Amino acid sequence: xxxxxxxxxxxxxxxxxxxxxxxxxxxxxxxxxxxxxxxxxxxxxxxxxxxxxxxxxxxxxxxxxxxxxxxxxxxxxxxxxxxxxxxxxxxxxxxxxxxxxxxxxxxxxxxxxxxxxxxxxxxxxxxxxxxxxxxxxxxxxxxxxxxxxxxxxxxxxxxxxxxxxxxxxxxxxxxxxxxxxxxxxxxxxxxxxxxxxxxxxxxxxxxxxxxxxxxxxxxxxxxxxxxxxxxxxxxxxxxxxxxxxxxxxxxxxxxxxxxxxxxxxxxxx
Amino acid sequence: xxxxxxxxxxxxxxxxxxxxxxxxxxxxxxxxxxxxxxxxxxxxxxxxxxxxxxxxxxxxxxxxxxxxxxxxxxxxxxxxxxxxxxxxxxxxxxxxxxxxxxxxxxxxxxxxxxxxxxxxxxxxxxxxxxxxxxxxxxxxxxxxxxxxxxxxxxxxxxxxxxxxxxxxxxxxxxxxxxxxxxxxxxxxxxxxxxxxxxxxxxxxxxxxxxxxxxxxxxxxxxxxxxxxxxxxxxxxxxxxxxxxxxxxxxxx
Numbered sequence: 394x395x396x397x398x399x400x401x402x403x404x405x406x407x408x409x410x411x412x413x414x415x416x417x418x419x420x421x422x423x424x425x426x427x428x429x430x431x432x433x434x435x436x437x438x439x440x441x442x443x444x445x446x447x448x449x450x451x452x453x454x455x456x457x458x459x460x461x462x463x464x465x466x467x468x469x470x471x472x473x474x475x476x477x478x479x480x481x482x483x484x485x486x487x488x489x490x491x492x493x494x495x496x497x498x499x500x501x502x503x504x505x506x507x508x509x510x511x512x513x514x515x516x517x518x519x520x521x522x523x524x525x526x527x528x529x530x531x532x533x534x535x536x537x538x539x540x541x542x543x544x545x546x547x548x549x550x551x552x553x554x555x556x557x558x559x560x561x562x563x564x565x566x567x568x569x570x571x572x573x574x575x576x577x578x579x580x581x582x583x584x585x586x587x588x589x590x591x592x593x594x595x596x597x598x599x600x601x602x603x604x605x606x607x608x609x610x611x612x613x614x615x616x617x618x619x620x621x622x623x624x625x626x627x628x629x630x631x632x633x634x635x636x637x638x639x640x641x642x643x644x645x646x647x648x649x650x651x652x653x654x655x656x657x658x659x660x661x662x
Numbered sequence: 663x664x665x666x667x668x669x670x671x672x673x674x675x676x677x678x679x680x681x682x683x684x685x686x687x688x689x690x691x692x693x694x695x696x697x698x699x700x701x702x703x704x705x706x707x708x709x710x711x712x713x714x715x716x717x718x719x720x721x722x723x724x725x726x727x728x729x730x731x732x733x734x735x736x737x738x739x740x741x742x743x744x745x746x747x748x749x750x751x752x753x754x755x756x757x758x759x760x761x762x763x764x765x766x767x768x769x770x771x772x773x774x775x776x777x778x779x780x781x782x783x784x785x786x787x788x789x790x791x792x793x794x795x796x797x798x799x800x801x802x803x804x805x806x807x808x809x810x811x812x813x814x815x816x817x818x819x820x821x822x823x824x825x826x827x828x829x830x831x832x833x834x835x836x837x838x839x840x841x842x843x844x845x846x847x848x849x850x851x852x853x854x855x856x857x858x859x860x861x862x863x864x865x866x867x868x869x870x871x872x873x874x875x876x877x878x879x880x881x882x883x884x885x886x887x888x889x890x891x892x893x894x895x896x897x898x899x900x901x902x903x904x905x906x907x908x909x910x911x912x913x914x
Contacts, residue, residue, distance in 0.1 A: 416805055419785060419803060439707070446783070509902075510902055511900060511902065511903060512795075512900065526799075528781060528783050528786075528788055529783075530714070530781055530782065530783050532687065533781065535781055535788065535790065535797075537788070537797050537799070541795070542765075542796050542797065543795045543796060543797070544790050544795065544796075544797045546790070546895075546896070550687050551687075552684050555684075559897065559898075561897075561898040562898060562900065563898060642799070643799070644812065645812070645814040645815060645816060647764060647765060647815060649762065649763055649764055649902060650764060650815075
């Protein structure tokens with residue numbers, strides 16, 4: 394089986410079976426007929442800022458590839474190729490970065506960190522099929538990530554970016570509001586993160602800017618700009634759509650628990 | 663020595679250097695700028711006790727949850743005693759789940775020994791554990807514990823306020839986690855009650871009751887004392903990244 398779809402299928406068991414809770418999400422606006430009104434205005438915090446809190450899933454309208462068909466967890470084009478929508482044939486790779494991408498793509502992403510139960514990192518976290526829960530509290534936005542039962546912190550308390558942080562999968566993130574858009578800047582990213590399943594590489598020189606805009610109650614757009622001069626010939630920007638999930642909760646997803654996939658996925662070959 | 667070795671190995675990441683050293687906003691300070699740990703505990707806008715902050719656990723409870731108890735306080739059933747004895751003196755130290763980067767479970771993760779951060783929101787309190795960069799959701803929106811939840815390492819947690827104390831009830835465990843490195847066992851019948859009370863700005867009283875009728879003849883209670891970790895931040899801790907420890911965990 395194609396490893397890309399193999400792993401999606403294998404990993405998806407947890408989520409696809411049954412959400413373990415079926416508890417109504419609080420404060421969801423309703424239409425006159427009583428159904429959730431996801432087109433209602435985005436909610437706001439007491440301080441008037443938009444509230445990004447909620448459970449979000451990534452856009453997942455990728456067409457079934459003809460040769461392999463569909464996995465039971467659908468993905469976006471960006472999951473496979475983050476730059477697919479850009480004019481001029483995708484991300485503006487430096488030659489070495491394109492060669493790395495080609496090699497990884499040919500290997501069906503066998504050395505993908507997420508295959509090895511390691512985190513997706515930033516900004517790839519936004520394209521995985523597992524849901525994420527955003528918690529916005531004073532001075533902080535937390536993103537709980539079902540893909541690793543892990544979390545990412547975005548500091549909103551006005552602190553500056555550190556000068557030389559310890560490299561991390563999620564880097565170090567600070568955010569501020571520009572109107573109704575939360576502008577988040579991240580640096581200190583670990584060298585060698587994957588941007589997509591094709592294996593587009595990102596280096597430790599990367600600075601990532603994410604603009605979070607909750608368009609309405611049920612939709613959020615994240616505009617991601619990556620400035621990585623070591624890996625790319627110019628900064629580039631992509632838009633990642635997120636959809637609200639209601640009346641459910643995150644599951645505990647422990648990738649290493651009874652892990653049996655790796656030998657079947659050609660990892661390390 | 664196994665437990666101590668494990669504690670040192672696990673704590674290595676955070677002992678080296680906290681990667682940032684920015685002043686935590688909103689902390690009462692002494693004249694010399696140091697945090698005033700004895701200042702009154704803060705409140706949220708709605709008047710509830712505010713537990714938010716980074717807390718340093720009392721790591722002796724990682725080694726032995728019953729460290730402060732008398733032997734008769736922890737009444738093991740025969741099956742539990744057999745498991746406990748089989749793990750004695752590090753005999754099964756390479757079978758402990760967290761040696762394999764699996765979650766520590768509740769309440770062991772409260773004694774991690776690395777810090778955890780409480781994030782208090784309107785409908786849930788979330789604990790971000792530096793240990794393996796994992797989170798735990800505690801729903802405070804009035805929902806009941808589910809009757810038949812998916813069994814998990816960290817269980818399903820609901821909380822309510824009893825005055826200034828957050829009372830957290832957790833069940834739905836998968837029965838695989840150890841209560842401590844000494845090897846006190848727990849089953850899928852485990853029900854944990856944690857009472858979080860912020861005594862003053864810098865000190866938390868954390869009372870933990872273990873009720874596991876399959877393993878113990880009666881519930882038993884432990885008092886831990888996490889302290890506030892000011893002017894710092896959690897580190898990223900991916901246990902299985904470049905993992906080199908477990909191969910050295912051999913029985914003595």
